[in-house]
Amino acid sequence: MVYLREQRSKQVAVDDLTVVVPLSKPAYPTRQESGVLSRADLIQLANNGIAGVRKLQLKSQVEVPRRQLQMSQLKDKLFSSLAHRDAKVWVSEPYLHLDVCARVRAVWRSRSLMQWNDFNCVELIAARPNLHARLAFVDRSSRDDSLAGLLATLVALSLPIEMAEALPAIAKEISPLVSTQPELIYTANSHHYRTAFKVAAAQLTASGSKLCVHQHGGGYGIDELHIGEYFDREVADCFFTFGWRDSSNQNVRPLPTPHRAVRSTVSQQILLMCAEHITEFFRFQSFCLPEHSGKVLLETRSFLNMMNSTSDIHLRMAPSSPIPLPLLGDLVAKCTIAETSESGAVAASRAALVVHNYLGTSWLETLAMNVPTVCFYDSEFYRPRAEARPFLDALVRVGVLHYSGSEAAKFVNSLRGNPTAWWQSAEVQEAREAFVARYANFNDNWLEAWTEEFERLLS
Structure with missing residues (x-):
């Protein structure tokens, strides 16, 4: 304002x-x-x-290119057709990031209980x-x-x-869907981004369906102030987390999601994963502020400037809003610009060390994959809530978290190209495991856990 x-x-x-x-x-x-x-x-x-x-x-x-939309609509029809007619749970846009084959297997295995639909049902291009x-x-x-x-x-x-002219068309398209009243509606993303889902969920919850929302990113349960978390918890009848609990609210419960990738053949590269470069305010979250982007840029320059010239640094920009290379100046010469055709998690799975210049989602994923991880951030932009502070303090003590780019660079240089020895030490693994169990509890047996939790809610 x-x-x-x-x-x-x-x-x-x-x-x-x-x-x-x-x-x-x-x-x-x-x-x-x-x-x-x-x-x-x-x-x-x-x-x-x-x-x-x-x-x-x-x-x-x-x-949205027409072909892309048509493929999404075809996928929705296929997944919906696999479900039993009496499936009691709708699943829409979960935080899974599975390949097509793995997604189809999950849909097939859960077909008696869950109907999967990402609500790509409305033709908006016209x-x-x-x-x-x-x-x-x-x-x-x-x-x-x-x-x-x-x-x-x-x-x-x-x-x-x-959200205006197309609303009548959306209401018409979803009418056949809402005529089959599910008992539970589950999503991690649709309630933020998919208007058709919002309209359907509003009608269904008014008629008795329960809305379950799953954490879909970093900061939840950790940040002292997290508007996205507050919104999700407010609209949901049950809110699922990556592992943490709220002792004052029994409707906040942990529920795992699958690992984004698995550790693979290790290279010698240091992968520097960068936050989006934001020039305009668009969301009430610290790393979505232009001021934060400016600070991240300064600390990233400081990190690159302090790194040994022999380091094999691969710079992975956010595909949607990359840091303009001229802002890094001559320091770009120290780096190889990483391709973004594969997911960041897959790229991280091969790195000797992954460095993050902000605390978002990616650092949770590399910690969960047990990939050597270092993060640097300005503590003025991130203040953890009291319950999370002991876990973050432990990561600071063992060298995972640093409050500036220069501190992080000095630490990485001190590893002398062998981050594995540091990472596998008992004190680092103890701090990592304690944090992951609470804030990054990814698990490949996620579907069994979902089935058990949904059946509990339905009983």
């Missing part, structure tokens, strides 16, 4: 303006030669209304924004000089089509 108010002093002067309305997610447009404006420009526009703009156009953004209604709303709301008026203008300009 402070940021939005600060924009009130700024002005924008444009003649022709095109705003791209996202189709299915709040992906904000970036400045391009075509005249598409960034979110900052939209805020400036909202502050000034549409006065001075000769021509304001809205157009939809096609984000959807278009209602230009008349949106522009009329912009015209009305831009006359309001308050912060509420500013926000209303931004909503009209950037509200995804599937």
Whole structure:
């Protein structure tokens, strides 16, 4: 809110303006030669209304290739067809990351109890924004000089089509699905990203179905403040974790998910896994803030600058928002840019040592795989809750966690190219195992555990 108010002093002067309305997610447009404006420009526009703009156009953004959508829909139909008609549990977008064969085996083995459907049911590519209604709303709301008026203008300009114009089509498409009332609805991701699931779940829970939500990333149970966790726990009748419990809430229970990868032939490389480079605030979480990205960049530069020149460092960027290489300057010469065609977990399974420049999900996965792991982060951006602090303090003492890039580099250099000897020591393994049991409890017998837990909830 402070940021939005600060924009009130700024002005924008444009003649022709095109705003791209996202189709299915709040992906904000970036400045391009075509005249598409960034979110900052939209805020400036909202502050000034549409006065001075000769021509304001809205157009939809096609984000999902038709073939990709059709394949997803085909997969949903296949998985749904395998389930028994009286399956009492819906499973949608779990945090599994299994290959196709493993996923099919899981669907087949659980078919008497679970129906798997990721809700790729709605054809949105043909959807278009209602230009008349949106522009009329912009015209009305831009006359309001308050912060509420500013926000209303931004909503009209950037509200995804599937949350407005496409809602009637979504309701029609899911009607056959919600007619078969499951007793349990399980998801780890759909309640965040899939509008069709949200509509279906709202109708079904109102009719008596129970919603089960599973932790899908890092920070849960660890961060002192974690808005995503609070939301998940608030909407769920039962919330599943990667291992931790809440003594004050019996509906918070551990439930494993499978390992993302298994340890394989070890190379000599050091894999540096980087956080997304964020330039605009988009979520209430520490590593989603531009200020955090700036600090991560500084500490990453410090780490690379301090590393021995003989180190074989492979730099793995976040595929969606990589650090621009010019920001690393000459330090890029110390690195090999890793391919992102395979998952980060698979790449990490082969590394001699994996270094993380933030505390997200990937460090939980490498600790669970028992891959030598080092993390560096700024303690001003991460503050653990009291229950987690002893486990993190133990990892600090044995050299897994460091509060700066330079400290981490000095420690890695001290290993003299042999991280395995350090990693296999009794004190490191004791700290790792204690942490993993509580916060990264991945298990290849996950399906048996799910079946047992769902049957308990149904009894």
